[in-house]
Amino acid sequence: MTDMPEHTPPPMPPNVDSEPMREVLAERTISSSVLTHLLGWVVAFSVGGLMMGLVFLGAQLATSEAGDSERISVEQEMSGRMIYAAGPGGMQVDSSLLVPQLSQLDDGSLTARLAHVILMSELNTPAEGIEALDSIHEEKAAGTLSLSPEQETLLDDVSLLLFAAASGEEADELPDERAESLRLSLGFFAELLIARASGDQNALDGLATSAVRAMLTLIVTAIWFLSFFIGGLAAIVILVILALYGKLERRFVLNNHAGSVYIETFAIWITMFVLLQFVMEALAVVLRESSLAIYIGPEFSLVMSLVLMFLSLSALVWPRIRGISSKRLLEDIGLARVNVFREILPGFVTYAIGLPLLLGGLLLSVVVGLVLNAVFGEQPAPSHPIQGLIGDGGWMTIVLVYLVACVGAPITEEIMFRGVLYRYLREVSRTWTMIVSLGFSMIISSVLFAAIHPQGLTFIPVLGALAVAFCIGREWRDSLVAPMVAHGVSNGAVMTMSVFLFG
Structure with a gap:
């Protein structure tokens, strides 16, 4: 009598309630369409364009109000x-x-x-x-x-x-x-x-x-920038050689699962960011007309700016609503668990890479300035409101300026520009050749980054050049720690120079 083959039981269905399966199912059920992509693009560029327009209009009004008066440069x-x-x-x-x-x-x-x-x-x-x-x-x-x-x-x-x-x-x-x-x-x-x-x-x-x-400050500043400039040139040469020989290790990985979620998230954030600024200015105006006016100084505005920066990050709730797990979200935007101390040195390298790029941005800025002067008349020199606060404020004001420029801005801006927006741009251009995808993603994210800053149109190439370096740091390390460090060091160097020159 022949032995009957043993009956093999059918495989058990996967447990849909397990965490891994919930992530897979959530990521595969995210709905996106041409309309959601398009809407995200339109909102992001419209708000960015509005910011540029307001800054340009403010510069024109300042020029017209100045009339025939002259100021030493x-x-x-x-x-x-x-x-x-x-x-x-x-x-x-x-x-x-x-x-x-x-x-x-x-x-x-x-x-x-x-x-x-x-x-x-x-x-x-x-x-x-x-x-x-x-x-x-x-x-x-x-x-x-x-x-x-x-x-x-x-x-x-x-x-x-x-x-x-x-x-x-x-x-x-x-x-x-x-x-x-x-x-x-x-x-x-x-x-x-x-x-x-x-x-x-x-x-x-x-x-x-x-x-x-001021003289000693400029000497020290020149040594600082020259040292990092030379180091940045060396780093760029090394990166190019490694890339040509296929030895360059990039940690940024494409996964193509989020559809239009991240451009939606960025559009929500940039809209919220601008609206919160308007609300803060309106609140300050109202309070200055009230009995609380004595408390409404530059310190109030700086504290509010810091609070609103981090409040705007609530836009990161949107990917969770759209079905992306917390773990996947943190990995996508470069906030996965990482050894922070190991990323500090790459952060300084990223900063150094930005200085040679900054030189190119300065040259392009001169060209933009000449064009604007020819078309619209003499334009005011690029400046940031924080410079006035440094010259007029006390030690508390300067501490708050450092917190805004070297902590708040690097964290919030890197999360949204090099984290959320850069991730989306690289994913949406994933089928293109590598160099085209990189160039597209770096330029678009960097122009939008420069557009939301108040220095004016002529300074967009300069800020954009620095932003490209931060993108390189993101592509190289995947983690946002290196770009955050580079961003903080860049702002910190400029702030320190301003404090010693004008404080």
Whole structure:
């Protein structure tokens, strides 16, 4: 009698309630359509365009309100401080070596010529400054120099104070409004002239100390940036060689499971980010008109900015609503568990890579600036509101500025731009060639990143270049820790330089 084959029981169906199966089922049931992709793109670029438009409009309004008034440029003011620090302000270099350097200041504008006059009187004697000033008055009398009422007032005030300094007598104080106008137009040079004319030695000593500090700051800054620039060039060369030989290890992995969820998430976040800023500004205006006005200073705005940055990250609830598991979400956006300390060095390498790219961004920024000046007239120099807070605020303000710039901004912006948006762009272009997909993803995410910042259109290439470096860090390490470190170091270096120069 033959043995009957043993009956093999059918395999048990998978347990759909298990965590692995829930993840698989959730990821496979995410619905996306051309419409959801398109809607995400439209919202993201519309809000980004709105931010750029508002910044540009603000710059145009500031230019029109300035009218015929002129202001000394940051570059001219810094050059003047360096010359003063090298001469009477500290190092006591012979004036015959420094006077030729004054040509850096004179671009033909009235403010530049007056700055030249003021510094000439410091390097040599007030009499020589007055001699240079007389040539401006002669041109005005001859009709070869046409001045607006604001410029005439500026010339008169400088003349009054310079004659007082030359005579050795203390000048009468200018009315507050005119003194403030003089400071706005001539900056450091106005402070120097007012202190000299009033015989305020403490003010002169303070200006000398700040000028020397500015010089030392620029020297240290130059060493810092040059060192990282050279290191960044070396890192780029090494990465290119490794890539050409197929030895470059990239940890970023494509998985194609989220559809349009991440562009939806980014669209929700950028909309929320802008709306929260408007709400914060409206709240500040209301509170300034109330009995709480005494508490509404720059510190309030900075604390609110920090809170709203992290509040905007609530947009990350959307992928969970759409069916992506928490584990998958964290892995996709670069927040999976990782040894943070091992990512710090790659973060500094990422920062170094950004500096050579930054040079290219600066060159492109010059071109953009020339085009904008030709089309829309003279544009204001790129600036950030935080710079004003550093110059006017106390130590608490500076601490909060560091928290916003070096903690809040790197965390929130890296999560949304290099985490959420970059992941979506790489996934949606996964069928393209590698170099095209990388270029597309880096450029789109970097332009949007630059667009939400308040420095203006001319600064978009600069911020975009840094953002490309952060994308490289994300592609290389997959984790967001390296881009966050690079972002924090970049902002921290600029903030520290600003504190020592203007604080």
